[in-house]
Amino acid sequence: MGYVCGKCGTEVTSIEEGMVRCPSCGYRVVYKTREPIAKTIKVD
Ligand SMILES: [Zn+2]
Numbered sequence: 001m002g003y004v005c006g007k008c009g010t011e012v013t014s015i016e017e018g019m020v021r022c023p024s025c026g027y028r029v030v031y032k033t034r035e036p037i038a039k040t041i042k043v044d
Pocket residue numbers: 005006007008009010022023024025026027
């Protein structure tokens with residue numbers, strides 16, 4: 001299961017329990033890539 005950073009969108013592959021952190025920008029909020037992120041993408 002993968003994650004993406006909630007700030008810069010970098011894919012976060014190495015997550016330890018309790019230590020969720022983007023390796024690129026250090027942001028501590030990530031989203032599971034399996035969840036529908038499409039909510040923020042508008043497709044008409
Ligand atoms: Zn980031």
